[in-house]
Amino acid sequence: MSTSTTHRLLLDPAAQDLLFRQAYTEDRFTGEAVPEDALRAVHDLVRNGPTAFNQQPLRIHLLRSAASRGRLARHLSRSNREKTLAAPLTALLAVDNAFHLRLPELFPAFPGAAALYAEDPGLRERSALMNGSLQAAYFLVGIRAAGLAAGPVSGFDQSGVDREFFPDAEQSALLVVNIGRPAATGPRPRAPRLAYDEVHRTL
Numbered sequence: 305m306s307t308s309t310t311h312r313l314l315l316d317p318a319a320q321d322l323l324f325r326q327a328y329t330e331d332r333f334t335g336e337a338v339p340e341d342a343l344r345a346v347h348d349l350v351r352n353g354p355t356a357f358n359q360q361p362l363r364i365h366l367l368r369s370a371a372s373r374g375r376l377a378r379h380l381s382r383s384n385r386e387k388t389l390a391a392p393l394t395a396l397l398a399v400d401n402a403f404h405l406r407l408p409e410l411f412p413a414f415p416g417a418a419a420l421y422a423e424d425p426g427l428r429e430r431s432a433l434m435n436g437s438l439q440a441a442y443f444l445v446g447i448r449a450a451g452l453a454a455g456p457v458s459g460f461d462q463s464g465v466d467r468e469f470f471p472d473a474e475q476s477a478l479l480v481v482n483i484g485r486p487a488a489t490g491p492r493p494r495a496p497r498l499a500y501d502e503v504h505r506t507l
């Protein structure tokens with residue numbers, strides 16, 4: 305499907321549809337497994353997305369075993385439990401709370417960056433949340449680029465998930481993402497999106 309603005313974009317219209325116009329948040333998937341090489345391809349693409357000081361705080365835990373799913377499921381809200389247990393793959397996205405220790409290697413242009421974050425735990429936490437969330441968004445779009453679908457889920461008890469998976473507080477849970485091939489559905493309504501003029505203001 306195209307809109308009157310499609311032609312203004314350099315991205316091929318089919319790719320626009322794949323990434324956004326024809327992509328939906330999915331709750332139901334076919335039983336087809338999500339192979340590791342698809343996730344590697346997604347990573348090789350979306351790791352190029354920008355983060356502040358190139359800090360890349362996102363860490364991704366692939367919950368493939370029934371045991372690991374079970375550990376997560378008990379911390380999910382009731383409405384998110386069944387679909388997560390039924391998905392071919394569930395990724396637990398988290399942020400590395402010590403991301404700043406990698407900055408000398410990841411952002412050598414500013415040797416003082418690590419100290420900036422070491423001195424200010426509040427800044428470190430805000431930065432991990434912002435940049436981890438950006439990377440989570442790149443990940444969702446990357447999943448779509450691989451012809452897969454994603455069902456992001458933030459309805460979980462974060463402190464429960466943190467205690468379960470990160471008892472030493474080395475990481476903090478950010479988002480659960482169910483991944484697979486979407487189960488065939490008919491035409492679907494798109495929930496309303498805000499119009500350009502509701503979102504933008506020229507100052």
Ligand SMILES: Cc1cc2nc3c(=O)[nH]c(=O)nc-3n(C[C@H](O)[C@H](O)[C@H](O)COP(=O)(O)O)c2cc1C
Nearest residue numbers: 327328329330384455456457458459460479494495
């Ligand atoms: C960060 C994030 C958290 C979400 N959490 C949940 C959730 O806990 N449970 C759920 O059913 N859907 C969840 N969603 C799905 C949204 O409701 C969905 O993306 C939105 O309604 C747009 O739907 P569409 O992508 O199909 O147009 C979440 C989406 C995002 C991006």
